[in-house]
Amino acid sequence: MKEKLYTIVIKLGTSSLCDEKTYESRIANMSLIVETVVKLRRDGHRVIIVSSGGIAVGLKRMKLARRPKHLSSVQAVAAIGQARLIGLWDDLFRQLEQPIAQILLTRNDIADRTQYLNAANTMNSLLNMGVVPIVNENDTLSVSEIRFGDNDTLSGITAGMVNADYLFLMTDVDCLYTDNPRVNPDATPILIVDNIAKLRVDVSSAGSNVGTGGMTTKLIAAELATSAGVTTIICKSSVPGNIHAIVRYLQTHEDPVPTPANLKDGDDENDEITSVSLENDPEAQERELEQLARLEVPPFTRFLRKDPIKDREFWILHGVASHGSLYIDHGAYRAITRSNKAGLLPVGVIEVRGHFHTLECVEIYVAQRDKTTGKLDESVEPLRIGGALVNYSSTEIGLIMGQQSSLIEETLGFADSEYIAYRDNMAFYKGKKAHEVLPATEIRELERGITNL
Ligand SMILES: Nc1ncnc2c1ncn2[C@@H]1O[C@H](COP(=O)(O)OP(=O)(O)O)[C@@H](O)[C@H]1O
Numbered sequence: 379m380k381e382k383l384y385t386i387v388i389k390l391g392t393s394s395l396c397d398e399k400t401y402e403s404r405i406a407n408m409s410l411i412v413e414t415v416v417k418l419r420r421d422g423h424r425v426i427i428v429s430s431g432g433i434a435v436g437l438k439r440m441k442l443a444r445r446p447k448h449l450s451s452v453q454a455v456a457a458i459g460q461a462r463l464i465g466l467w468d469d470l471f472r473q474l475e476q477p478i479a480q481i482l483l484t485r486n487d488i489a490d491r492t493q494y495l496n497a498a499n500t501m502n503s504l505l506n507m508g509v510v511p512i513v514n515e516n517d518t519l520s521v522s523e524i525r526f527g528d529n530d531t532l533s534g535i536t537a538g539m540v541n542a543d544y545l546f547l548m549t550d551v552d553c554l555y556t557d558n559p560r561v562n563p564d565a566t567p568i569l570i571v572d573n574i575a576k577l578r579v580d581v582s583s584a585g586s587n588v589g590t591g592g593m594t595t596k597l598i599a600a601e602l603a604t605s606a607g608v609t610t611i612i613c614k615s616s617v618p619g620n621i622h623a624i625v626r627y628l629q630t631h632e633d634p635v636p637t638p639a640n641l642k643d644g645d646d647e648n649d650e651i652t653s654v655s656l657e658n659d660p661e662a663q664e665r666e667l668e669q670l671a672r673l674e675v676p677p678f679t680r681f682l683r684k685d686p687i688k689d690r691e692f693w694i695l696h697g698v699a700s701h702g703s704l705y706i707d708h709g710a711y712r713a714i715t716r717s718n719k720a721g722l723l724p725v726g727v728i729e730v731r732g733h734f735h736t737l738e739c740v741e742i743y744v745a746q747r748d749k750t751t752g753k754l755d756e757s758v759e760p761l762r763i764g765g766a767l768v769n770y771s772s773t774e775i776g777l778i779m780g781q782q783s784s785l786i787e788e789t790l791g792f793a794d795s796e797y798i799a800y801r802d803n804m805a806f807y808k809g810k811k812a813h814e815v816l817p818a819t820e821i822r823e824l825e826r827g828i829t830n831l
């Protein structure tokens with residue numbers, strides 16, 4: 379039988395590439411990674427590496443004991459370190475005649491849809507040429523507004539951009555645990571995760587000295603990659619050969635066909651009571667552990683992919699930096715999320731925050747409208763449900779919100795559109811269902827088809 383060939387993104391954290399205390403490059407480990415990647419390439423897989431370590435390598439080069447305080451100095455260190463890091467990768471891959479390419483990204487580079495598609499096309503061209511692209515954040519140029527912030531998130535976005543099959547988040551622990559295994563010896567591993575929202579884990583404690591974000595950013599990356607149809611794996615980087623063993627295991631152990639993520643969980647109000655979700659089922663986890671042990675595959679955590687959202691939706695949610703937020707009422711929420719979704723009208727907007735221009739991206743929150751004042755009811759926590767590219771600026775939306783669209787021209791002196799955002803310019807996170815957002819009475823009203831909430 380012909381073996382399946384995959385597009386695989388491998389993310390290597392600083393702790394995998396540099397010593398936590400001395401920042402010395404871990405050359406032996408990098409060599410093993412190179413051997414593994416070349417083996418995967420020879421098997422016919424397409425591989426992208428997302429490599430951290432630029433700043434740590436720069437610190438070592440300049441004999442600095444810790445990160446400088448000023449941004450410009452950190453950016454200078456990153457420029458020094460990145461050159462050395464890519465040089466080191468090239469030296470190692472060259473030994474096995476594997477060409478590589480460097481791709482440094484900031485959010486700005488993918489904020490424009492055409493540029494995003496260009497970046498994806500370039501990565502695909504490199505993969506088709508048999509090259510291993512090595513991606514990092516362009517730390518030398520990125521300031522807070524255009525930063526991805528951490529390479530876990532960048533690797534999730536990269537995996538979504540190239541429609542990867544697998545994202546490997548390599549780190550210094552072998553699995554996601556119920557608690558940080560470095561501090562809690564009773565923490566138990568979680569091998570399969572079907573619904574990240576239902577995970578009962580403590581990821582609050584910090585990671586390694588040199589890492590950014592610990593486990594929290596890995597869960598964020600897993601959430602965004604799985605929503606794009608990418609199965610995400612956490613495994614230990616100190617034995618890179620494990621990637622090869624895991625890929626072979628996955629070739630023969632197909633995951634179940636993904637359930638459309640927006641139909642999962644929460645559709646049934648009693649879901650929590652009637653069923654134990656996979657991630658919280660110790661027997662299912664135990665069975666997987668036994669199966670891996672029987673097949674001599676090292677333990678690893680696997681976040682099952684979802685039915686992928688559309689590429690444009692993925693870009694709106696994760697590619698474009700958000701410049702503000704819109705708080706919408708329940709009626710608007712219902713209209714823009716129903717199956718034949720509508721555009722967002724000004725009448726459903728309760729509040730606007732931030733400063734943004736036309737066609738910039740904003741976050742959308744569903745919130746409670748105070749019945750007497752018509753303003754945002756601060757006593758009810760709003761829920762972030764997605765993002766939108768808007769047709770009006772923050773100032774203009776501030777003037778027209780709550781109004782019928784027929785009044786836009788009178789209020790602003792012009793009316794570019796009756797909608798604040800067109801339906802194709804909005805995207806929603808998967809799994810955010812009405813029951814998470816609306817009080818039970820209002821769900822019942824919605825179910826009875828009452829629209830004038
Ligand atoms: N629930 C958890 N399960 C596993 N690891 C956890 C958990 N909570 C916190 N951690 C910490 O996260 C660390 C990995 O994150 P980080 O140091 O940022 O790695 P990297 O540099 O590889 O991105 C682990 O070493 C561990 O100490």
Ligand SMILES: N[C@@H](CCC(=O)OP(=O)(O)O)C(=O)O
Binds near residue numbers: 590
């Ligand atoms: N872009 C930075 C790494 C940022 C980052 O996310 O680090 P890590 O948590 O170690 O993956 C660098 O090259 O130093």
